[in-house]
Amino acid sequence: MAAAASSSCTLRGVGAVASAKPRSAAAPAARSARVAAAAKGPARGRLVARNAVAVTPRRMRRPRRLDPSQAALREGLIEEMKSDPTVCVMGEDVGHYGGSYKVTKGLAEMFGDLRVLDTPIAENSFTGMGIGAAMKGLRPIVEGMNMGFLLLAYNQISNNCGMLHYTSGGQFKIPVVIRGPGGVGRQLGAEHSQRLESYFQSIPGLQMVACSTPYNAKGLMKAAIRSENPVVLFEHVLLYNLKEKIPDEEYICCLEVAEMVRPGEHVTILTYSRMRYHVMQAAKTLVNKGYDPEVIDIRSLKPFDLHTIGNSIKKTHRVLIVEECMRTGGIGASLRSAIIDNFWDYLDAPIMCLSSQDVPTPYAGTLEDATVVQPAQIVAAVEQICQ
């Protein structure tokens, strides 16, 4: 039975800070408390009982550690790879290097070079390879070092990933997870600050989710791996080091469900990924000003969770969408359209959508800040909607 004692997952040997030590001197493969307890000795590659327990008194006295998102993602990966031998990872520098954002750190030591495959720099080819492997029965996770690089694999993602299940009349399924960090970071330049969710959203056959907290990162990762459909998991460059306590017990987040972040009465604010944090920051100001915003992290970018969204709109009658996509053709544009189609009668005000500017992301810090939506703009928008 999962002990009630520790509600934090202690991952030892894995930190948010990149280690400068040579790989051979790195700490052994990351294990959660329950896995480590059950292992009792070198557990490399061994399948470990899922609900193993044993939290020792000494561990209870250890200070509680909060999990950064990349560790939560890693934990989800490890759990799925341990329970299903067909799950494998492929991408650039995912194996020996441990991943450019450390999401796959230690996995190559645990599962071997074939299941954690270092590919050459050839996105189009290794995405195609992942899709082929999925057609053959494996469950690959294809990592784009940065989402922007996956543009080089667009043909594979659109034509093969999205279409093959349909064009083969249902014969082939593509249970692939395509994941990687995207979004506007800290002055990474135009090509490394792209928001591909707006480019991929039209591809039929593809499912898209965006994680935003360590909790939903792990849950969505697990759900995406288990899904029979191709899922694109959008992580964000700036959210890898956010920390949160996550449950010891196994859990999954439903891929198609939105997350209620803050219930409220006055206005529904729909957001996802990094903008969630800007919205919550604005929410603090709004609460001080007497507003009661309802904040929903939509999480599922394709399809939209219109059930949760609709119920919220029926309550508040006002909608503000806050996204990091560009205004033209972004997720917000589609969401707005879907809300108008379905919930027109419940709206008391026009839907407002705050998006990034339609410009390549500039390098200069001041310009970059002006490109994305800032909390002050969110506050102003809510005040305008609630007039």
Place this chain on the structure above:
Amino acid sequence: MAAAALLRRLPAARAPATAFMAARPISDSTATLTIETSIPFTAHLVDPPSRDVTTTPAELMTFFRDMSLMRRMEIAADSLYKAKLIRGFCHLYDGQEAVAVGMEAAITRSDSIITAYRDHCTYLARGGDLVSAFAELMGREGGCSRGKGGSMHFYKKDANFYGGHGIVGAQGQLFEALNISALWKLPAILVCENNHYGMGTAEWRAAKSPAYYKRGDYVPGLKVDGMDVLAVKQACKFAKDHAVANGPIVLEMDTYRYHGHSMSDPGSTYRTRDEISGVRQERDPIERVRKLIYAHDLATAAELKDMEKEIRKDVDAAIAKAKEISMPDTSELFTNVYKKGYGVESFGPDRKEMRATLP
């Protein structure tokens, strides 16, 4: 030569830096020197050029100066990055200077160059100035891309330098380029700066054949010691003559980067510190030229040291100047999206009505 030797016995001039440089007769000498490259060239489908490279003392001094300037700039960029004045991604070129410098010695500014994200020194070699480079790195409006590009997006149109690109690597595109340029006999030189690591992955783990100069298959290739600026110059001269006459050629520059892939990469998790210091000791491009300068009596150690000190001052001055340049104004966010202003007008079918401005 006797007059030159006499001048060297005089005490070092106390004149200001520029005057000091102008008073160096040895640096201006255009007497021919023939120097052998470190190793012979290895060739694929073509006869390699000779190992004997003709150069002049003036050129060697220029090589030393340019490479030292590049080295100094990259090291200064390292400090600026750690001081958080440069943000984002910063890929440093130190160790590879000979490639940029040797290449420029063999081509002209009307020949075009395009490269990837490790472009600071290529920009400099194409005639870019230090202040614009640092200003761009620090995101100021005086930068070569007006602060909007950053480290990976340096360009210089008037020098035919086409950048500066962040997303690279697609091998399929390489073969497409080889095929098309060979088919149409385009005067293209495909240079592989082989620093042996693709970020954290060693070349033997990512490439079936490490002989990149042979990768062109039907396209001839040359393997060059990329740490020897004279070899690079010879190879590029040979390649340019070949390309203009016969079509594409591949050049593999065997070089090395001392820093990690970028400032976010320590550079020591996938290679040993011994390897890095070994290359620095045995093959450093600047040291090689320094030894040549001594061997041919072109300058003394003190003179070279003074030159390096002056370079250091120049770089520091450029950084100070760049720091004073302001950040771009917020209105700059919307400039240069399209050629004719931010909004592009769209017309109706008869081109008379329905004017709308697209975002």
